[in-house]
Amino acid sequence: MVNKEVGGLAEMVRGRVVKRHEPAPGHVELWIHSPVLAKAIPGQFVHVATGGMLRRPISFSRLDHSAGTAAILFQIVGDGTRWLASVQEGVELDLMGPLGRGFAMPDPRHPWCLVGGGVGIPPLLAAATAWTPFLNEPPTVVLGARESALLLLEEEFRALGAAVEVTTDDGSQGQRGTVVGPLAHWLAKHPTGQVYACGPTPMLGAVARASQGQSNVWLALEQRMGCGVGACLACVVLANGQNGPVYRRVCTDGPVFAAEELIFE
Amino acid sequence: MVNKEVGGLAEMVRGRVVKRHEPAPGHVELWIHSPVLAKAIPGQFVHVATGGMLRRPISFSRLDHSAGTAAILFQIVGDGTRWLASVQEGVELDLMGPLGRGFAMPDPRHPWCLVGGGVGIPPLLAAATAWTPFLNEPPTVVLGARESALLLLEEEFRALGAAVEVTTDDGSQGQRGTVVGPLAHWLAKHPTGQVYACGPTPMLGAVARASQGQSNVWLALEQRMGCGVGACLACVVLANGQNGPVYRRVCTDGPVFAAEELIFE
Amino acid sequence: MNLEVQLPRGLRLQNPIIAASGTFGFGPEYASFVDIGALGAVSVKGVSPEPWPGNPPPRVWETPLGLLNSIGLQNHGVEVFCHQDLPFLRDTGTKVIVNIIGHTVEEYQRVAERLNAEKGVDALEVNISCPNIKEGGMSFGQEPDQAFAVVQAVRRVTDLPMMVKLSPNVTYPTVIAQAVEAAGADMISAINTVMGLAIDVKRRRPALGGITGGLSGPAVKPVALRIVYEVAQAVDIPIIGMGGINSALDVVEFLMAGAQAVMVGTVTFQYPNRMQEIIEALPAVLRSLQLNSLSETVGLALPGRVPLPPASEDAYE
């Protein structure tokens, strides 16, 4: 199975920050007014100019068609995100997007589970918000974080009616350990379940292993990017090709891939 | 004759901008609170961090011991001065100084003349202000500018009682032409006169030629600098050495040289 | 101002701004962001006779005003290129330069020959920075005799305008330039990326999957200008300059150093629109320097060509 979802047509966009919030220490969420970006599909990303040589790819945490706003939620990890975190309401950002292939909507006949770790959680909120109204039941959501203080968006998922399970590395909230425990449990109970996961690459590898044999497992990947549009071939991940392993581009073949497409080392 | 004047001991200084003024289009004067810099000798300079790979050397336009302030007046010509021009009152600058050998005070027995072109004028104001109280008569001052609007500090010199002659390239104020005309005239009348000149290098060459044979002619030079302290040998000008031409450093052997020391091509 | 550039074998560009190989894909990728038809030309990502897999990720890493990459020349091979990408490019109306690569002299020849069969290829750019697998992996572009051999072999099979792209990672770039001129190159493009490395201190290993990488972007501009300036004095064929170009003023530097046209690479990642902005700004920038045409600008800074400094030098500043 290959991700065939295609997003809205990408453009160069100038978008004004209309709201700024710090959901956790070292994390910032910015709401951007941009009707073009607001039409993105959950799992797509925006490529943000932050002053460095390269733009920074960030997924959408919220997409609001009617308000014409899109939000991004990111962790401060280096110069680019530090600059972006310093941006205040009213500032106009230089953006490219929406880019990449987003998540395909779940089949309403089967249960669905969202699995997010750290700053992999935000795009899953966009997905949950977009799909819950159209599906028979709200999702099961498994959230992982290093510690309780860094857990993102739990309340937002609960507000959608989701069943939320939390894991933390240090046990400061929910179950101690990683998201893989609760996921494996859920998979055992829902053999036709559909999984949507986003988080650090080692976590995604673990999700892929835990769901081996299952066919509706979708992973949103990260990789260092150059162009963001498929031109430079920088952002590749190892995938199964017709004649053995091939490198595929996260920016245009992904960022969402079927778990079975990928090769984790 | 060689400039033996030595300035105050240089330091790394953080100095707050206490006043900002735009004396002419594209020119900014900043008053900086710094008792260390305020003790500089006219003709010395300060090396200003402006974000580039190198600091920017700027002479002092005013030195006020009692207030503990030093001022710099500069033209916006590139990135460094553009940044410096954007600095507002209250901002702290990262400075090194005072650096270089300043002007030696004139011999009170002989008349003196200050010759300044463009942004070469500011250091001469510092000199006139420092010396006039101690000398028998105020200086003759010849100021040159491209056009009337760009003429700097004329009122300040007049306030000191100086006889000011103005030349402009386009004749929009004073005599049309360069400072060399009035200077040659003055030199003819004052064979023991002492000349202090600062301005673009071609102008200083013309001053040197016009005053050939005269021994009390002092020129404050500009050259692209690295360290500002004599270490890198970047800032050299061609000078007469014991065995022919040698390169001497503007930052520590100058910026003030006796005209007869220098070789203009 | 007329920005046309006339190059050998009838290659005429509407302006001197060319998208640099490897930074503009195989054609369609930037179509929604750039008016490709407005560019002087596009040099596509290196194309080999068969598909090449490329290097393990990470493949890019930022350095101070520079970019390290180790893409490893991943591409889907000349067959797929001809069917999938070339028709699109042909329709944009821009000139198409195909950057060709190989691991052996025969592989280079094979790509060039295959392209003879296609309409819409306006020129070849022979990228001699590829590892020569027969000679233990050192690049063809690092030894004059190997550079000569590749270029001569390609020249034998093609009548297309042919430029050869120089590596900066050599002791004497002019010697390589003279070798490829002697082998029949119509033009030289310079420079390819500068070999570099970064360490990922957290992971305690080289940052790039391919260990070393090629440095591009503003950081390398002085290196590129030095090579263009020296090569311009060493050969009689036109030079296409590149390396760190960000602005129309940067373009003027390359023109004065002896380039007839330029390529723009890394900056496109940040500002896809920058090439068009440069094309639009160039006439005004030239005029502000009292220059009235491209041709009088080319080589103005070369020895023996220095005119009197503009009169304004004598004015007060």
Place this chain on the structure above:
Amino acid sequence: MNLEVQLPRGLRLQNPIIAASGTFGFGPEYASFVDIGALGAVSVKGVSPEPWPGNPPPRVWETPLGLLNSIGLQNHGVEVFCHQDLPFLRDTGTKVIVNIIGHTVEEYQRVAERLNAEKGVDALEVNISCPNIKEGGMSFGQEPDQAFAVVQAVRRVTDLPMMVKLSPNVTYPTVIAQAVEAAGADMISAINTVMGLAIDVKRRRPALGGITGGLSGPAVKPVALRIVYEVAQAVDIPIIGMGGINSALDVVEFLMAGAQAVMVGTVTFQYPNRMQEIIEALPAVLRSLQLNSLSETVGLALPGRVPLPPASEDAYE
């Protein structure tokens, strides 16, 4: 944390931070800004047997995060150096490395021999980037046999610890490194500046009086790391790394790439204090990377030395 570095022939530095040649004068110039005694060592500006005049100005030009210089090795000769500068340096308590230069093999020898007579010289740094006037001006450091000849000749006349400074402007830096090792070098310092050029578009000529210049500063850091990393695998003698170091993290990159100590140059012009700040910051920066000594850091990124990634890689970020 103990920052001492033990180098060949008993050269012991109190820490790995050395002022780079040409950016710290002959000793006294920075005395009112820097606590020279706190530095690991000072490498003085290149010293020749007789005074050298240097190149016409302008001698420096800024480039994107880089600095071009064409000082042309101006210096007042070894005699004046010994009388005027050396006594000052000796009294600071830092280690003194004398960077030596010459136009012929004999000139290099002459400087080295003259320094034998002096107390207070702790090591020599043979700068082989000088033009070899007998061989038409190409630098000694660009050909292995010439590099070998110079180093062997200096080795014959001195027992001082001797490092040889590599030029990055060569096709195969490792070949030069192996040549100087074979000729008796105790250490290698790398890199000297990268050849570059800038155009002054207003004056329509090369910006520097010396036409081409040497590029230094952050822009060249990836080039320097690449050469250190490769040379560290090609020779068995210690390496002193440099090129674009601005911070303690930059120092860690060079250490992991295989350098035992580093030199800091261009940044001193902007921040004379930076070397001291780096010395003070280094222990904390190493500890933040779970490293407890200099020695375990050296070479950590070299092939075969890669430890498991730190556990934190598996945590959510």
